[in-house]
Amino acid sequence: MTLNQIIEKIKTQAESHKMVGKFAVGAEFDFAVDEVKYYPLVWLVPNGFTFNTEQKAVNYDFSMLVMDRQFESGSNTIEVLSDTAGIIIDIVTLLKRNVTDADFEVQVSGNAEPFFDSRVDICGGHGISFTINTPYLESYCDIPT
Numbered sequence: 001m002t003l004n005q006i007i008e009k010i011k012t013q014a015e016s017h018k019m020v021g022k023f024a025v026g027a028e029f030d031f032a033v034d035e036v037k038y039y040p041l042v043w044l045v046p047n048g049f050t051f052n053t054e055q056k057a058v059n060y061d062f063s064m065l066v067m068d069r070q071f072e073s074g075s076n077t078i079e080v081l082s083d084t085a086g087i088i089i090d091i092v093t094l095l096k097r098n099v100t101d102a103d104f105e106v107q108v109s110g111n112a113e114p115f116f117d118s119r120v121d122i123c124g125g126h127g128i129s130f131t132i133n134t135p136y137l138e139s140y141c142d143i144p145t
Helices: 003-016 077-098
Strands: 022-025 041-052 057-069 105-107 113-117 123-135
Touching: 003 022, 003 041, 003 057, 003 077, 003 123, 057 077, 057 113, 077 105, 077 123
Parallel strands: 022 041
Antiparallel strands: 041 057, 057 123, 105 123, 113 123
């Protein structure tokens, strides 16, 4: 399974969530809030992969940031944190339930860290790291020549 195929599966599940306003992929420094018209935003950051021929595994690492607008007064901060935490949990659940591909396993183990940003919009949310485990099939016939 390729990185593009994995991202497409994550995108499909994130965009199916009724609360998600936009899905984007890229390095964290590519984030430009002035381009975002719809929130909450799910921002997926590919963080490389591990490749293990002995265990026949390719494991892709990602960070996922889920953010929403905050009022300047900060009066909706807890609601933003609650909603973004729920969206992260929901997307992982959707990936585990709806992606029935045997070559796709979601592994989440860690802390979801709250964050706040005020570049153009005042945003808050959570970020979490996770891994998608795929098998290494060692298929010589699939190599373009």
